Amino acid sequence: MSRSSSPAGRRGSGREPTDTLVSVTVERVLLAEPRGFCAGVEMAIKALAWMVRTFEPPVYCYHEIVHNQIVVERFERRGVVFVDDVEDVPPGRPIMLSAHGSAPEVVAAARQRGSFVVDSVCPLVTKVHHEVKVRSGKGYRIVYVGHEGHEEAVGTMAVAPHAISRVESVAEVDELPSFSESVALLAQTTLSHRDWENVAVRVRERFPEVWTPGRSDLCFATTNRQSSLLAIAERCDTIIVIGSANSSNTRALERLAGEAGCARVLRINHADEIPDDLTGTVGVTAGASAPDELVDAVLDRLAPTAGVEVVRVTDEDEYFPPPRNIRELQASLELASTAMLGGSVLTRPEMEDRNLPASDVLAALAD
Ligand code: SF4
Numbered sequence: 020m021s022r023s024s025s026p027a028g029r030r031g032s033g034r035e036p037t038d039t040l041v042s043v044t045v046e047r048v049l050l051a052e053p054r055g056f057c058a059g060v061e062m063a064i065k066a067l068a069w070m071v072r073t074f075e076p077p078v079y080c081y082h083e084i085v086h087n088q089i090v091v092e093r094f095e096r097r098g099v100v101f102v103d104d105v106e107d108v109p110p111g112r113p114i115m116l117s118a119h120g121s122a123p124e125v126v127a128a129a130r131q132r133g134s135f136v137v138d139s140v141c142p143l144v145t146k147v148h149h150e151v152k153v154r155s156g157k158g159y160r161i162v163y164v165g166h167e168g169h170e171e172a173v174g175t176m177a178v179a180p181h182a183i184s185r186v187e188s189v190a191e192v193d194e195l196p197s198f199s200e201s202v203a204l205l206a207q208t209t210l211s212h213r214d215w216e217n218v219a220v221r222v223r224e225r226f227p228e229v230w231t232p233g234r235s236d237l238c239f240a241t242t243n244r245q246s247s248l249l250a251i252a253e254r255c256d257t258i259i260v261i262g263s264a265n266s267s268n269t270r271a272l273e274r275l276a277g278e279a280g281c282a283r284v285l286r287i288n289h290a291d292e293i294p295d296d297l298t299g300t301v302g303v304t305a306g307a308s309a310p311d312e313l314v315d316a317v318l319d320r321l322a323p324t325a326g327v328e329v330v331r332v333t334d335e336d337e338y339f340p341p342p343r344n345i346r347e348l349q350a351s352l353e354l355a356s357t358a359m360l361g362g363s364v365l366t367r368p369e370m371e372d373r374n375l376p377a378s379d380v381l382a383a384l385a386d
Pocket of ligand 1: 057058059060118141142143144208209238239240241268307
């Protein structure tokens with residue numbers, strides 16, 4: 020938890036099992052919708068679960084598959100080894116590359132080393148990589164708004180390190196030199212609008228001819244989760260943001276809740292971090308890498324006397340299909356098994372994972 024207004028709040032941050040804690044007396048919960056898993060995280064988790072079920076352990080994953088402690092621990096228990104250097108993978112093992120996107124040299128090294136390599140980069144991050152490649156190829160200087168050291172920013176900048184200047188504040192924009200080349204403005208997908216807006220305005224003031232993509236780099240999931248949080252913020256005595264400290268969009272939600280005027284904002288990893296002094300109306304939201312089971316546990320723990328009100332600002336039905344080599348291998352296996360069993364290869368049902376929630380896949384891994 021990142022911010023607690025009372026000693027009681029700090030007392031409540033212990034790690035005892037949920038059912039041993041004193042009940043809180045919350046009247047109502049406002050549940051932000053959309054919240055939790057985004058389409059990119061859904062795709063990455065299902066892809067890694069497929070790897071775990073398809074290959075003998077260990078399966079290696081370059082960086083945390085998504086930034087959530089529960090998700091990472093669940094996969095570790097199923098034999099996934101997370102590494103920060105592809106050189107740590109023994110040659111000939113299957114490798115998954117995380118949803119945040121990897122540097123081109125990391126992708127190349129993984130392909131050289133791994134027996135089967137799946138890149139689960141989110142297509143929205145791929146779009147930014149593509150923009151970097153194209154603009155740098157045309158001789159642009161790229162001003163990239165992103166958080167220092169964040170895996171997505173590191174991977175994106177590695178596409179054209181010679182052509183990128185990373186900034187994350189107005190002051191850093193002011194420190195940029197006057198570039199002789201044309202300037203393009205790109206962004207880390209999981210920035211909050213507030214983190215982005217002032218910096219982007221200043222870049223446009225300094226470089227009036229700046230090129231920007233037709234479609235914003237800020238992703239729909241980040242934007243939607245922020246909109247649904249803003250829709251509940253004013254009515255809440257406390258807002259709980261579920262998600263890990265290293266999740267960029269979770270931290271953006273946490274900051275936004277405070278900026279929106281909520282007196283008390285708690286970021287938690289687990290329901291057992293909820294303090295026992297909560298009262299009144301509590302808002303609940305979850306970062307894009309936090310699974311439903313955590314939200315369910317938080318609602319159980321809060322047990323509001325007047326119930327849970329879902330506040331939905333939009334329907335989110337984006338879907339990203341599995342990475343291509345998983346689809347191809349699955350299709351070949353299905354074709355072979357259908358033929359071996361004497362079925363019709365022309366009329367066999369198509370593989371469809373759109374209606375299979377990653378939360379269910381993750382829950383099944385716990386069995
Ligand atoms: Fe993709 Fe956005 Fe989800 Fe990141 S938060 S994985 S960019 S959909």
